[in-house]
Amino acid sequence: MSTRYTSLGRFPNTRLRRNRREAWSRRLVAETKLSVDDLIWPVFVQEGKNERTPVKSMPGVDRLTIDLFAEAAKEARDLGIPAVAIFPETDPKAKTPDGREAYNPDNLVCRAIMAVKKAVPDIGVVCDVALDPFNSDGHDGIVRDGYVQNDETLDALVAQALVQTEAGADIQAPSDMMDGRIGAIRKALDDKGHIHTQIMSYAAKYASAFYNPFRDAIGSSGALKGDKKTYQMDYANSDEALREVAFDIEEGADMVMVKPGLPYLDIVRRVKDTFGIPTYAYQVSGEYAMLRGAADRGWLDWNRVLIETLTGFKRAGCDGILTYGAVDAARLLKGL
């Protein structure tokens, strides 16, 4: 809005509180509408049958075996949630320095994709592309000489994206922050005829302390040596995020993501205003833990902070949000 318009009002002729006085009027002037169509639900999966394991640092979130995941996806679909995102807890014995379990076509992720696509064909399935759940170093790429190797990692990521696509995943979501991975994955998918597979790039992903509960959930915290600052972005930077997004769009990204969410809404706004591409943010594990932890102590009202934060994401320019609160939010939005 230009200052020309903001300076039009004069008290007492203009009273901004007039429009806020009644509930119907507040609805009428609301600029942003959060809907169940805006939600992507990240789910942790584990080996076994008919079992769920609470994630300690994320109260209310359980890791699910594939059978329970398929049932949960059905409920999510029935609530109108458009897509789920799968994150595996890999058996530590299957973790190697090269993370080759990532492109084993029979790995936990691929079996989860097949199960959910069979049980609920009409829900979108998003899969991370990154080596950290499979790599004995807990890093998103291959570590050699104490450095996460970029170009060597690309081959592994391409192989991973291919097995996940062949298992039936709809959206590949590279979260590794290697340079050039979007182009490499797009080309490999196209070469194999997977021209309809979408790519949601974690384009501006910051090296953040808010990912710790996630690393507990997938069992990579113990493995991780050092930090991810040589590939994930420095949270001091914003112009750099626009370069990251620009490159990913040129390389073929269909959608881009900013991550984490709440402390990075300024980045979301710049990305959306600059590129106008479908733009998402991830309300990450630490953001969830912060809100749920406080709510469980009676310090915050979970339902209200959930809807308020998700609406804030939309107001900042998000077309959708990945949130562990997706099911709760969907129920609230449907008045259930």
Ligand SMILES: NCc1[nH]cc(CCC(=O)O)c1CC(=O)O
């Ligand atoms: N590449 C792995 C990955 N994909 C999504 C998250 C974080 C999600 C969350 O914290 O909820 C991470 C963690 C990391 O980069 O260390």
Ligand SMILES: [Mg+2]
């Ligand atoms: Mg990049």
